Amino acid sequence: MREDENHKEYLEEPLHLLRKKVIPKLPANMQNNVVGEVERLEELFVDARPPRFAIVGRRGAGKSTLVNAIFQAPVAAIGTVTAETEHGSWHTYTSSSEKAVMEVLDTRGFGEGDDTRFQQTQEDAWASALSTRYPDAILFLVKAKEVDARVTEDITQLKELREAVKEKHDYLPPVIGIVTQVDELDPAYDTDPPFEEEKGANIEEASAHLGRMLKEHLPDIARIFPVCAYTVFKNGEMVYDRRWQIEELIDFLLEQLPESTWMQWARITQAKAIQTRIAKTIGKRASAITGGVGAQPIPLADLPFITGIQMSMIAGIAYVSGRKLDRKTLTEFLGALGANIGTAFAFRQLARSLSKVAFPVAGHAISGTLAATATWGLCKAAILYFIERRPAHEAKQAYSSEIE
Structure with a gap:
């Protein structure tokens, strides 16, 4: 059956x-x-249905790495329905046991809006993706070392995406700012969590800076999370785990999700x-x-x-x-x-x-x-x-x- x-x-x-x-x-x-x-x-x-997220940020911000860290499996590599980034569509990430599913809005990365390879504008790409469904929440990813690099431009695009959801579906998704790759901040030798005091202070500073930038444009920002999502998989099994703050993030996301997604979220996060x-x-x-x-x-x-x-x-x-x-x-x-x-x-x-x-x-x-x-x-x-x-x-x- x-x-x-x-x-x-x-x-x-x-x-x-x-x-x-x-x-x-x-x-x-x-x-x-x-x-x-x-x-x-x-x-x-x-x-009951799968949770849906828009995971946005510049190329290399760690979107696939975050998805794998949440699933505790290399689903971003093996469980994705292929899609053309230009046109904007939904990726379906499925656990290796096929017991859990998460949908992620896939559009071109922030900062790629003027790429001449694409015939569609960013706004048209979003409109195409949002024609059938909307994200329950938006995860805005910024690398820890780049929280002061062209972030205002990215936040403008973030606002446009959120407003597009509101206009199409009369729903204003919560925005969670995520500072990724915090293990790369100084001092370089402090790579494994829990981090020492000096790196902790740098992580706090990067998070506070992103928070200030976001709240200037989005006063109702849900929260800022600094994370390390680095994992290594071999034959589908996690053989190295350097995740930090991921459990706290997924627990917080439960509060942002409708209850119709809770059962799938429980199976996804384990x-x-x-x-x-x-x-x-x-x-x-x-x-x-x-x-x-x-x-x-x-x-x-x-x-x-x-x-x-x-x-x-x-x-x-x-x-x-x-x-x-x-x-x-x-x-x-x-x-x-x-x-x-x-x-x-x-x-x-x-x-x-x-x-x-x-x-x-x-x-x-x-x-x-x-x-x-x-x-x-x-x-x-x-x-x-x-x-x-x-x-x-x-x-x-x-x-x-x-x-x-």
Whole structure:
């Protein structure tokens, strides 16, 4: 089964059924809360798409190097859809496992606008690229040794690109200034991070200078990041890693991206902190949904829908960790929790629904609380198992401690 079909089966279908079968039966005051959480999960699951960036700067600023540093793989060399730089188009960078995709706007480098080889103007090239989509953010790259070399001219082009996006798509993408190749600043002998005090001061000065230049023209600049993105790959594997500030950059970029791109961003960056953060977001929303549905007064009828949302949550967490979405993955996790816990969980679910009959008023709130608690316990267990790669007994313990 193709992975997009698995998305539908494990991520989308439970939300669709919830909208169709359960939400219309909820009390009006509860519907809005549940619908709001469902919409947020739908943005993550149903509307999921690759993140899109415009990575701009002069030739040699380190655009491909930065992409490889983010992927931790030589994708800029082996995963690019070929395109003519003159005409402006989108490069699709794909991880070697084909589990993650990022789209990058490709136009000629800044400072090449008057190149007589090109028949199109820079503005026409941008218009062509922006006709179908727009970047979620613009990364403006400047070499550390060149932060005072013709930067004003480049910033003018940067503003024009941003305004072109605004005019075409009514969206003003955030701009992140990135000072690249900071390892080349003086002193020359200090090449490996963490850098010593003298080089650190030079890095800070270069970053501050670029920040001042940008804010003169773009007062709402998101942030300036000095980075070193140098890596060496052999046979597709990283054999030398001199990255610095890359983790901080990708964490900051998560804040700039729409949630519809978060799952792909987690798989691209392979950053546990980002994976965990997204997983907890999924878990909190799933808990709110199951808590709301669990409190509704239809004994037993909510069981399959709550279970469906919980399975969708587990599948989402497995996906952001880099795992394939298939029945084997879910079965593996549920098996890791153990048959005893699985049986106990089934009885708890049954008791939770029957509590509505025994306690017609208070029972609803108790039922909803137990459903939300069990869902959050499963979230914690899934994070340990899929993202932290912890042993099965630790995942089981995390689940047990939450519900007992």
